[in-house]
């Protein structure tokens with residue numbers, strides 16, 4: 001029996017382990033090796049208001065604007081204030097952020113930030129550096145269980161009491177724990193086009209759903225405009241910085257696709273650029289990034305240059321095929337401000353959690369920060385070792401469900417639940433892939449992996465079908481504008497069905 005069982009070893013899971021006292025017994029489970037995660041891929045950095053002319057309040061205002069008036073104002077306040085303190089603490093303890101010749105952190109600027117506030121480590125390797133730092137800090141205090149895929153959450157008398165896992169040999173075990181934490185990351189792999197790592201297949205959503213937890217804001221997925229895409233396969237991210245250096249987006253005839261669409265051309269807001277590129281692809285008109293004229297490309301973007309060469313395309317002489325792909329999930333398992341879910345002894349942090357700080361659209365570089373802040377908040381909660389009573393839910397499992405074949409599911413997610421959505425496509429999707437509630441342990445390991453992808457995809461499609469407006473990352477061609485009726489409304493799903501709640505959203509007077 002462990003005190004704490006953490007499912008996931010990215011920034012959220014490891015920061016939690018780091019912040020917990022060594023007197024607690026802690027297990028950290030990862031589906032693959034400890035280095036495979038979205039955290040390891042994070043290039044941009046961590047947003048934090050360190051510059052003399054910046055402040056947490058300005059950071060909060062930028063965040064609220066980016067989130068399309070859907071973020072939870074009080075949680076955003078926690079994020080920007082506590083985030084600053086945590087990052088300063090990590091810096092003082094030796095996390096090697098990049099500094100300038102005066103010894104001050106080198107702060108970069110990103111879209112929708114009004115100030116320079118992006119901290120980097122190792123240039124474009126911030127996530128990897130953070131991961132290595134947290135791994136080294138936690139190596140003596142946790143039991144690491146790599147290649148342990150969680151199949152099901154064990155619920156006893158309405159409380160989470162442990163997990164059922166499959167180890168690297170496919171053998172099943174139960175791991176018992178007083179507290180179980182979902183830190184399973186994102187959902188990009190549910191789509192055929194994505195920037196995400198192989199482990200970001202939305203397992204946490206399905207695990208939480210089958211345990212009876214409430215999920216929310218699932219329709220809000222952020223799509224990155226320029227995923228390097230070869231023969232329909234995602235081959236890595238080509239960061240916005242390349243367009244910032246002057247790269248053009250062109251179609252196969254060399255025509256700039258952003259011309260006449262937006263005055264900022266290639267530097268228009270991310271969602272607009274992404275939709276334009278996707279429209280062209282859907283008309284069988286592939287879109288390319290033309291970076292051939294960028295001076296010293298190979299020195300400015302060494303990782304991107306090396307990645308392109310590894311796929312046989314040289315950015316100095318050739319066009320780079322790009323297509324939007326799923327990048328970040330704003331929604332997830334509903335939590336309070338210390339990471340508690342609706343199920344006692346089950347918690348969620350990091351990208352799998354819906355804390356409300358990202359609203360309908362994440363502000364760039366706020367997600368590593370969220371992982372750090374809410375992991376530390378949860379650690380403080382877990383120190384109190386409170387055991388809450390659960391309620392038995394009497395929903396019967398469905399029997400002998402045959403799940404539809406998954407081979408087309410990722411493609412259908414991209415086409416029907418992707419960056420451009422239509423009511424008819426969403427209804428088609430949820431008709432072909434209805435949500436089922438089953439006892440997971442009745443199925444084989446392989447079937448459960450399939451059920452996780454299936455269920456998480458269906459839940460996202462269902463929420464997208466219900467939100468009859470466009471907001472942030474959720475764009476409906478049949479409802480192309482935001483509607484006052486939906487302002488502040490949150491779609492919740494659980495085994496009990498759908499509920500709509502209201503969130504305390506932007507109120508400028510309350511921003512301190």
Ligand SMILES: Cc1cc2nc3c(=O)[nH]c(=O)nc-3n(C[C@H](O)[C@H](O)[C@H](O)COP(=O)(O)OP(=O)(O)OC[C@H]3O[C@@H](n4cnc5c(N)ncnc54)[C@H](O)[C@@H]3O)c2cc1C
Pocket residue numbers: 007008009010011012013029030031032034036037038039040041042043044045046047126127148149150151183184185186195196197199200203204237327328349350351352364365366367368369371
């Ligand atoms: C290409 C890219 C660039 C990005 N750049 C930035 C950036 O510059 N700044 C920023 O703030 N954010 C960035 N993000 C987003 C950010 O990286 C993620 O939101 C964040 O790292 C998520 O951390 P996490 O700990 O929640 O999940 P992850 O780091 O993805 O970790 C998930 C963990 O859960 C484990 N897991 C999953 N399912 C199971 C299961 N069933 N059983 C056991 N273990 C399981 C995995 O093995 C993994 O260890 C970027 C994302 C991508 C993809």
